[in-house]
Amino acid sequence: MSAIALEGIEKSFGATRVLGGVDLDIRAGEFLTLVGPSGCGKSTLLRILAGLEAPDRGRVLIGGAEVTGLRAAARNLAMVFQSYALYPHLTVAENMMTPLKLRDLPRAARLPVLGPLLARDRYRALRAEVDRTARILKIEPLLDRKPGQLSGGQRQRAALGRAMVRNPVAFLMDEPLSNLDAALRVHMRAELSELHRRLGTTFVYVTHDQAEALTMSDRMAVMQDGAILQTGAPEEVYADPDSLDVARFVGSPAINILPGRIDGTGGLGALGTALGRFRTTDAQKVAIGLRPEHLSLAPAGASGFEGAVRHRENLGADVFLHVDVEGIDRPVVLRTTPTETRDLAIGAAVGIDADARAALVFDETGRRLRFEAAELVRIA
Numbered sequence: 001m002s003a004i005a006l007e008g009i010e011k012s013f014g015a016t017r018v019l020g021g022v023d024l025d026i027r028a029g030e031f032l033t034l035v036g037p038s039g040c041g042k043s044t045l046l047r048i049l050a051g052l053e054a055p056d057r058g059r060v061l062i063g064g065a066e067v068t069g070l071r072a073a074a075r076n077l078a079m080v081f082q083s084y085a086l087y088p089h090l091t092v093a094e095n096m097m098t099p100l101k102l103r104d105l106p107r108a109a110r111l112p113v114l115g116p117l118l119a120r121d122r123y124r125a126l127r128a129e130v131d132r133t134a135r136i137l138k139i140e141p142l143l144d145r146k147p148g149q150l151s152g153g154q155r156q157r158a159a160l161g162r163a164m165v166r167n168p169v170a171f172l173m174d175e176p177l178s179n180l181d182a183a184l185r186v187h188m189r190a191e192l193s194e195l196h197r198r199l200g201t202t203f204v205y206v207t208h209d210q211a212e213a214l215t216m217s218d219r220m221a222v223m224q225d226g227a228i229l230q231t232g233a234p235e236e237v238y239a240d241p242d243s244l245d246v247a248r249f250v251g252s253p254a255i256n257i258l259p260g261r262i263d264g265t266g267g268l269g270a271l272g273t274a275l276g277r278f279r280t281t282d283a284q285k286v287a288i289g290l291r292p293e294h295l296s297l298a299p300a301g302a303s304g305f306e307g308a309v310r311h312r313e314n315l316g317a318d319v320f321l322h323v324d325v326e327g328i329d330r331p332v333v334l335r336t337t338p339t340e341t342r343d344l345a346i347g348a349a350v351g352i353d354a355d356a357r358a359a360l361v362f363d364e365t366g367r368r369l370r371f372e373a374a375e376l377v378r379i380a
């Protein structure tokens, strides 16, 4: 069942069209990531879903009911932003209570009023709710501290706690980890995944970081220029991209793109090397995508591709070898092992072997050309 549906969402700011008719179904309980380069419209789409921005056209449905005209507060969605927006003068517990108070107090009292001003048993009930959430997030020892006395990760958890106490239909998060240092970010990714599993609530998560999307999502929607290019499980989007843009955006180091062609007999080649054979005989220029793990080191002279080592990127378990190849603007990147490349000097001549069965082939417009695996037979 789809928990949330966006239908034909269009949005312009002045003359700039930011969203060009976006359709997206978000399933109940899934962790869905909106991912794409800066400025592609992710935050705008999330804000429209949240009710913080109105679309020019299109509909937003939650649990099958249209909410397009409803204000944010009436949608029961919890929003967690990049800046945690905690009240600095309130403790963590008081911060977490604020949304509950806002919900339950009459309009006249909707100020960051403190606990003591509330009736005592109402306060106790709220406090019990806060304690329960704090236990889940393991922030009980921090409840009496103020935001200024917390680390970035702790502040992040407090902000999450504040979102969680409301029991929302879904959590909407816009780059919530981008203010954290690299190590903490990796740690918080794991924590968010675990939290999602435990709560079973729908998460809609915005990031420009493809690694974050790959590690956390049940499904990711890859956006570019105000449109969703492809939606799918991370493994699927990585291994089976529909377009050159998606192939390029996902994966680090990025996929290698080689200029190639299919000749009149179905032969697929790049850089003067035969890579494989298609059952098609439509001659055309193509772009051939090969990920670093599908290229391997071969003795110089023994394979079709040759180049000179430009850089050895040592990541410990893997070494990504960047090789300058004539006829390609960017260095070709191969995944190798430290032992394989230990004695390779910069500038050394090396050969490159390609697993042609893993090659992704795109036509000149960047559209994926799909062929059955059996049709692409390695002939090298």
Ligand SMILES: Nc1ncnc2c1ncn2[C@@H]1O[C@H](COP(=O)(O)OP(=O)(O)OP(=O)(O)O)[C@@H](O)[C@H]1O
Binding pocket: 013, 018, 036, 037, 038, 039, 040, 041, 042, 043, 044, 045, 207, 208
């Ligand atoms: N209120 C606004 N007024 C005018 N233009 C806006 C407004 N909000 C966003 N934009 C423009 O809309 C486009 C999309 O912005 P949006 O914030 O949705 O991008 P994003 O994908 O979230 O990018 P980032 O990864 O940098 O956060 C950008 O070109 C931005 O400048």
Ligand SMILES: [Mg+2]
Binding pocket: 042, 043, 044, 174
């Ligand atoms: Mg944004």
